[in-house]
Amino acid sequence: MEDITISKAVIRRLxxxxxxxxxxxxxxxxxxxxxxxxxxxxxTASQIRQxxxxxxxxxxxGYGYKVEYLYHEIAKIMGLDMASxxxxxxxxxxxxxxxxxxxxRTRGFLIEAVFDKDPEKIGQAVYGDMKVQDIAGLxxxxxxxxxDIAAIAxxxxxxxxxxxxxxxxxxxxxWNFAHTDLAVPDDVIVxxxxxxxxLMGLSYRLKNSIREKK
Amino acid sequence: MEDITISKAVIRRLxxxxxxxxxxxxxxxxxxxxxxxxxxxxxTASQIRQxxxxxxxxxxxGYGYKVEYLYHEIAKIMGLDMASxxxxxxxxxxxxxxxxxxxxRTRGFLIEAVFDKDPEKIGQAVYGDMKVQDIAGLxxxxxxxxxDIAAIAxxxxxxxxxxxxxxxxxxxxxWNFAHTDLAVPDDVIVxxxxxxxxLMGLSYRLKNSIREKK
Numbered sequence: 001m002e003d004i005t006i007s008k009a010v011i012r013r014l015x016x017x018x019x020x021x022x023x024x025x026x027x028x029x030x031x032x033x034x035x036x037x038x039x040x041x042x043x044t045a046s047q048i049r050q051x052x053x054x055x056x057x058x059x060x061x062g063y064g065y066k067v068e069y070l071y072h073e074i075a076k077i078m079g080l081d082m083a084s085x086x087x088x089x090x091x092x093x094x095x096x097x098x099x100x101x102x103x104x105r106t107r108g109f110l111i112e113a114v115f116d117k118d119p120e121k122i123g124q125a126v127y128g129d130m131k132v133q134d135i136a137g138l139x140x141x142x143x144x145x146x147x148d149i150a151a152i153a154x155x156x157x158x159x160x161x162x163x164x165x166x167x168x169x170x171x172x173x174x175w176n177f178a179h180t181d182l183a184v185p186d187d188v189i190v191x192x193x194x195x196x197x198x199l200m201g202l203s204y205r206l207k208n209s210i211r212e213k214k
Numbered sequence: 215m216e217d218i219t220i221s222k223a224v225i226r227r228l229x230x231x232x233x234x235x236x237x238x239x240x241x242x243x244x245x246x247x248x249x250x251x252x253x254x255x256x257x258t259a260s261q262i263r264q265x266x267x268x269x270x271x272x273x274x275x276g277y278g279y280k281v282e283y284l285y286h287e288i289a290k291i292m293g294l295d296m297a298s299x300x301x302x303x304x305x306x307x308x309x310x311x312x313x314x315x316x317x318x319r320t321r322g323f324l325i326e327a328v329f330d331k332d333p334e335k336i337g338q339a340v341y342g343d344m345k346v347q348d349i350a351g352l353x354x355x356x357x358x359x360x361x362d363i364a365a366i367a368x369x370x371x372x373x374x375x376x377x378x379x380x381x382x383x384x385x386x387x388x389w390n391f392a393h394t395d396l397a398v399p400d401d402v403i404v405x406x407x408x409x410x411x412x413l414m415g416l417s418y419r420l421k422n423s424i425r426e427k428k
Contacts, residue, residue, distance in 0.1 A: 011415060011418055011419070012415060014414070014415075014418065015408070015410070015411035015414040015415060016395075016411065018414065019393065019394075019411070041395075042395075077418065078414045078415075078417050078418040078421070079417040079418060079420065079421035080414065080417065084417055092311075093310060093311035093314045093315065094311045094315070096307060096311065097306075097307035097308045097310065097311040098409075100307045101307065101308070101409070103393065103409075103410050104409075104410060104413060107410060107413075107414070109410075109413050109417075148420065149413075149416060149417075149420070172420060173416055173417075173420045175412070175413060175416055179233065179317065180233075181230075181255075181256075187423070189416060189419045189420050189423070191412055191413070191415060191416035191419070193407070193409065193412055194229070195312075195315070195317075195318075195407065196229070196317050196318060196321060196323075197229035197230065197233070198389070198405055198407055199318060199321075199323050199363075199389060199405070200228070200229040200232065200292045200294065200321070201225060201226060201228075201229060201292075201405060202363065202387055202389055202403060202405035203292050203293040203294065203298055203323075203363075203387075204225055204228065204291065204292040204293060205225070205403045205405070206293065206362065206363070206386060206387045206403050207292070207293035209401065209403070
């Protein structure tokens with residue numbers, strides 16, 4: 001059984017551990033103590049030990065963490081050991097940027113189809129030989145392909161009905177860039193990226209000189 | 215004096231209040247009780263009262279909140295009553311999408327210059343008559359223009375030295391899309407948008423069926 005009591009804060013830190021461990025591997029570092037990792041990441045060593053203990057604690061007293069082993073374990077925990085099949089709704093500027101972003105692909109997040117309702121966009125090449133499809137064919141596509149995650153990059157008025165269509169077809173993961181909250185059943189996971197709100201948060205902190213804590 | 219003890223969680227919720235209040239205004243709603251707002255936002259009424267009390271508490275017993283007034287007060291708190299002058303480093307796919315995103319402009323976040331080091335991109339039009347400038351001219355531009363926020367949308371290896379240059383020129387707000395942490399002095403505010411990490415978080419929650427709490 002997976003432990004589902006892990007706090008959101010720990011989950012949010014996992015990708016950051018993964019990134020630092022990947023950098024260490026690239027530098028040829030084979031093992032690292034929680035103290036050294038702490039210095040690099042500007043997180044306390046006890047926090048690191050606590051966080052990684054949630055996942056079985058891969059460290060050994062006096063030896064530290066095996067970088068490559070821990071990297072792959074965290075990848076497995078996050079589900080990165082298997083490819084995620086993705087579709088993208090919206091071939092506007094942001095959608096195009098997401099479709100072209102090769103970093104996602106190298107981590108196993110594969111955007112395999114792009115949909116839009118704009119006749120001018122339909123048929124256009126987005127990435128390699130992947131062309132924008134008519135959103136009218138969304139249900140048919142999902143019926144005939146594995147879709148783990150749908151990214152939504154369309155205006156907020158259109159996002160709500162599109163999310164409903166995705167959920168009805170059984171899509172369980174939604175990466176939402178639309179500037180609205182999506183109401184979905186309990187077994188559907190939504191991850192929001194609200195860019196305007198991120199910018200407003202920065203504006204607030206600038207105005208009030210509040211530093212983000214790690 | 216501003217109260218700087220406000221928790222990160224409250225600050226993160228402010229843009230969401232702002233969004234809901236804006237939607238209410240568009241619907242012609244003039245006032246709303248914390249109870250009604252609670253139902254819409256799926257947040258408890260007591261949380262709403264608590265949150266808004268941080269900022270002086272704009273509600274009146276038995277009357278509720280004046281939507282437009284509260285909307286403008288939150289805008290002021292977040293610094294949205296004054297335009298933010300922005301520059302963008304990186305005219306790749308993501309940079310182009312950010313430069314073209316009109317939602318930022320309507321909220322007073324004005325991207326006024328775009329820089330890149332790629333000779334093929336320099337001189338290209340990005341938005342209206344705004345053209346990509348050579349990043350060699352970054353310091354000169356900042357010396358002669360107000361720059362409140364710099365958005366960084368370049369590969370991580372380049373992001374660290376560019377952030378150093380920005381900080382040396384006195385830029386105090388950095389909106390960082392590069393997949394790395396930036397070490398900056400205490401008086402510089404960095405807001406990170408790590409898209410890959412957001413996707414990994416979604417992947418983790420999908421694998422372990424963890425719903426995001428509001």
